[in-house]
Amino acid sequence: MVILVGGNLLLGSISRALQQVRLTHDHLEVTGSARIFQVPWERLHGVRR
Numbered sequence: 001m002v003i004l005v006g007g008n009l010l011l012g013s014i015s016r017a018l019q020q021v022r023l024t025h026d027h028l029e030v031t032g033s034a035r036i037f038q039v040p041w042e043r044l045h046g047v048r049r
Contacts (some may be wrong), residue, residue, distance in 0.1 A: 022029040028044060030037045 001045045020031045022031070027040045030039070
């Protein structure tokens, strides 16, 4: 029973987090409660060009 409840909580939190994250060609976008953060891929990975 405990595993079932824990699994449901884990799946619910993962799906909620994935609803707030969007990947585009240029950047990673994270939607918060009041703001939208757009982080370019170069900033996440460092400059490799």
